[in-house]
Amino acid sequence: MVESTQDQYQFAYRFLRFISYLLLGGVIAQLFSCLSAYLFIGDTQAAGMVAHIVIQHLSYYIxxxxxxxxxxxxxxxxxxxxxxxxxxxxALMLILATSASSFLLIPRMDYLRETALLDGMPVALSPFANYFEIxxxxxxxxxxxxxxxxxLLAWRLSKPRSS
Structure with missing residues (x-):
């Protein structure tokens, strides 16, 4: 009987590598879009709102x-x-970090921002400014x-495998 020396999971490894590269590209795009929001929008509160919207929408993809x-x-x-x-x-740390930022912190920051705006002031001048900064x-x-x-995920998947 002849044994096949070719890896039977070669397609799965390629697919994993492809998805991890897409994931890394999505996170880098998230970084650049948040940086560009802060660089091109003069109002820091509006820039933060745009950056948080981008983070929340890309979190589903991530x-x-x-x-x-x-x-x-x-x-x-x-x-x-x-x-x-x-x-x-x-991968588990990525899931936890994405979930915590998008579903716990950013909605709380949006609530603080809206509360400050209802009082007629930006969040940096409100009593919640320190909490918001944290x-x-x-x-x-x-x-x-x-x-x-x-x-780290993309790097570990791109390393050659020992058979």
């Missing part, structure tokens, strides 16, 4: 791609491809974590 990568990697791990265990932690700093840290996790 979560979907990460779920696909994690699911396919788990299937391949169950089939004996244990070299994919290294992408579990970055949330904004946490959101920035989580977006940076997304970039690091995505880069």
């Amino acid at each position: 979560l979907g791609c990460t779920f696909i990568v994690l699911s396919l990697a788990n299937v391949l791990i169950k089939r004996g491809r244990h070299d994919l265990k290294t992408i579990r932690i970055p 949330l904004n700093g946490l959101a920035f840290i989580l977006v940076a974590t997304q970039i690091v996790c995505c880069g």
